[in-house]
Amino acid sequence: MNDGYRNRALEAALASADVAGIGAALRTGQVVVPQLDEARIRVFPGDRGNQPPYEAMLFSSEEALETFLAEDTRRRAQLRGADALREFLSANLEEIAHVTFDPAGPNRFRAGIKDVLKTLGPKPHVDLRLPKAQEWYVVDMSDEDVRDYQLADLAAKVLPKVQRSKSEQPEWAQWMTTAKETAVDQGAAFLAYWLQRAARRPMGLAVALNRPSPFGQVRHPMQTEMTTVGERWVASPDRLYESRLTYSFPRRDLAELALPTVDLVIATLSWGDEA
Structure with missing residues (x-):
């Protein structure tokens, strides 16, 4: 992952809670995604704690990820584009209820998984x-x-x-x-x-x-x-x-x-x- 990466378009869209802007930023840029390992995306406890459905966390920058997982020694992440996000979310519709962007930031934004898929749009x-x-x-x-x-x-x-x-x-x-x-x-x-x-x-x-x-x-x-x-x-x-x-x-x-x-x-x- 590029050190210091940030998706400025996503940051701006989150600051104004612009759903259309968030979708455009996801389709045309990348986001920082927590990983369990090189292949598997990490998810987090949702409204039911450690029981499904879980919550996916996406970050507009490496800095936002580090703020959220500052004390986590297992912290690792990759940059993911729209196609990879679409594939992952579509495959886990029953396991993930919500997606939260920059959960530790001032512009935290939470949406249902189907709403995020909708704003990502179809595969080009x-x-x-x-x-x-x-x-x-x-x-x-x-x-x-x-x-x-x-x-x-x-x-x-x-x-x-x-x-x-x-x-x-x-x-x-x-x-x-x-x-x-x-x-x-x-x-x-x-x-x-x-x-x-x-x-x-x-x-x-x-x-x-x-x-x-x-x-x-x-x-x-x-x-x-x-x-x-x-x-x-x-x-x-x-x-x-x-x-x-x-x-x-x-x-x-x-x-x-x-x-x-x-x-x-x-x-x-x-x-x-x-x-």
Whole structure:
């Protein structure tokens, strides 16, 4: 855990008892959560003492945690984001009745577990909806064997129809493999290839989309459109989450076809709840 961490947005929301603000601070930042060990979150006696239902304690800063557990030699904690909190609270609906924020602070705030889940909101999800009238091939990122089989099948059956020059096919096949490996390394949730002849030329584009993260959590690097590899950070309509879209194409002279298509892919992304 970062020494001296504090979620200033959460501190401000607690000070004004702003429920909507508390939810936004939880979704876009992290909180300090007491732990029993590296894996297990610690809960505390509730209204019935040591009998369930218990109470969860969350802290806006490391300092607030230390104030509450000053004499506890077993004190340990981790930073947790919205997804981890949502998962933990959802799994313990019957065991936890209330969640208290900064219990030893001047802005102590207590709420029912269902109310906290409501303010956390649903888990963010973004779908890669690909433009129509184009030959897109989606790769299954959930299974390594299936993913590799699909890529080999594309290189063997589709690529020769698009890139008819046999001397250039190995270079294009290597580009497809590199795009796949990059998507895997980045933990992408979706990967798709656009492979077809466009304006009488072979056209190839790979796009990979990461799962959403809280908006503003990542410091974006400087980006350029002058190479065959790039990335875009796409914000959800409410600007609470963002997702990284990585793209590549085989050759620079295809940029005039590839980059407008990247823009079109971004324009057709669908943000919503996971089913």
